[in-house]
Amino acid sequence: MSSPRCAVSLPTAATTTNGGGGGRRKAQPPLASQVKRLCKQGRLEHARRLLLEVLPRPPPMLLCNALLIAYVARALPEEALRLYTLLNHAARPPVRSDHYTYSSALTACARSRRLRLGRSVHAHLLRRARSLPDTTVLRNSLLNLYASCAQYRAARVDVVRRLFDAMPKRNVVSWNTLFGWYVKTGRPQEALELFVRMLEDGFRPSPVSFVNIFPATLANDPCWPFLLYGLLVKHGVEYINDLFVVSSAIDMFSELGDVQSARRVFDRAAKKNTEVWNTMITGSVQNGQFSEAIDLFSQILGSREVPLDVVTFLSALTAASQSQDISLGQQLHGYLIKGMHGTLPVIIGNALVVMYSRCGNVQTAFDLFNRLPEKDIVSWNTMVTAFVQNDFDLEGLLLVYEMQKSGFASDSVTLTAVLSAASNTGDLQIGKQAHGYLIRHGIEGEGLESYLIDIVGSLKRQS
Known part of the structure; x- marks a missing residue:
């Protein structure tokens, strides 16, 4: 009887080294x-077929876990969940899941934001709690699931805090998840207090600890950013040169308006990747330091070690727009056409339209808009504005009609532009139509009502 067929080549017995019948035979690995080996190589579909089609039923739990972990590690949470569901509900006989299985499944649910399925895994886990070891890794996976997917309501029980308080043992990952959850749900002061408590309990913060706590400083005492960064430096070169930490520290100081401190963090980093450069350029643009942003972009443009991405060009185009540097904008446009072979992503096309219009070259902006191979609602709103x-x-106003004919519905940005145009022209009828549209569709936007007041006021002045 022949061997079962599989995508992976599986010789039935042995292969010869010289093609002859009497040559030495080399045995295939089990x-x-x-x-x-296939999991390590990233050939996960082949590993799955081998696991489910060739190996005896049920397949060994150790191998199932290896494939689940590989799916999660390679950012394929949906594939991990499909395999978990198959093994636990469709396989006959079913696989006996262990704590590694549940940890991988919970992580996959967190990454795919599948809270309902995560609760199902949690319930299955509770039913088998007595037969499983109570590990910190498994408890952290549960904590991460609810911190990633749950909604926080002040009047209800905080499920994340409840799970954390029930942990018999905690590690730095547990603490990172908890104060990251507090930052995410708008409780920065409590997050900082938890960070201090973690230090008092003798836990050494990890680089992720600083990444999670940095955003909490934006709404608190201005000393906090310097205290945290000083603590970071105290922990050594490994922390200072962690690229994720560097990018987060630059963003923290930039959000506070302290571009000089952000630049010192940037200059201190031994290595810089694209994200670090992008964060520094974006921070400069956000704080009105356009010449510095352009200078940074020029440096990275001449580097062969750091690849440019869409965010890099968006930041540079924003700097050109805000400083109304049409020469720089045209150079960027030419570079993009050459580098992307004439096909620009929609988001870059929109940024170019903004750049040309802010520099007063509306005709070029409109020509570029018309040539966009694909338009979204942002494209239309950008050109109308x-x-x-x-x-x-x-x-x-005419372009709004064209937008609606193309199947795009007006939103608050569109109506703001329409009401502004009606106010400029004193056209009360268009203003009334736009106002009625936003009421019927429940559209809200800052300053929309003021345009109607301006329209009525301008008509009264004319009369």
């Missing part, structure tokens, strides 16, 4: 070893 801001109110 099937279990092949599954592990560009017309209105440059006193081409009628053209902006």
Whole structure:
């Protein structure tokens, strides 16, 4: 009887080294070893077929866990959950899951934001709690699930804090998850207090600890950023040169408006990847330091070690727009056309339209808009706003009709531009239509009502 067919080549007995019948034979590795090797190589579909189609039923739990962990590690949570569901509900006989299985499944649920399925895994875990070891890794996976997916309501029980308080043993990962959850749910002061408590309990913070706690400083005492960064430096070079930490520290100081401190963090880093450069350029732009942002972009442009990405060009285009540097904008446009072979992503196309319109070149912006191979609602709103801001109110209103004919519904940005155009032209009828539209569709936007007041006021002045 022939061997079962599989995507992985599985000789039935042996292979010869010289093609002859009398040559030395080299034995194939056991099937279990092949599954592990395929997981390490990233050939996960082959490993799955071998696991489910060739190995005896039920397949060994150790190999199932190896494949589950490989799916999660390679950012394929949906594949991990499909395998988990198959092994626990469809397989006959079912696989006997262990704490590694549940930990992997809970992590996959967290990464795919599947809270309902995560609760199902949690319930299954509780039913088998007595037969499983109570490990910190498993408890951290549960904590991470609810911190990633749950909604926080002040009047209800905080499920994340409840799970944390029930942990018999905690490690730094547990603490990181908890104060990260407090930052995410808008409780920065409590997050900082938890961070201090972690230190008092004798836990050494990890680089992730600082990444999670840095955003909590934005709404608190201005001394906190310097205290935290000083503590970071105290922990040594490993922390200072962690690229994720560097990027987070630059962002923290930039959000506080302290570009000089952000630049010192940037300059101190021994290595810089694209994200670090992007964070520093973006921070400079956000704080009105356009010349510094352009200088940084020029440096990275001449580097062969750091690849540029969409965020890099968006930041540079924003700097050109805000500083109204049409020469730089045109150079960036030419570089993008050459580098991307004429096909620009929608988000880059929109940024170019903004850049040309803010530099007063509305005709070029409109020509570019018309040539975009794909348009989204942001594209239409950008061009409509560009017309209105440059006193081409009628053209902006006509473009809104074209947008609606193309199947795009008006949103608050569109209606703000329409009401602004109606206010500029004193057209009360268009203002009333736009106002009625936003009421019927429940659209809310800051300053929309003021445009109607302006329209009525301008008509009264004319009369």
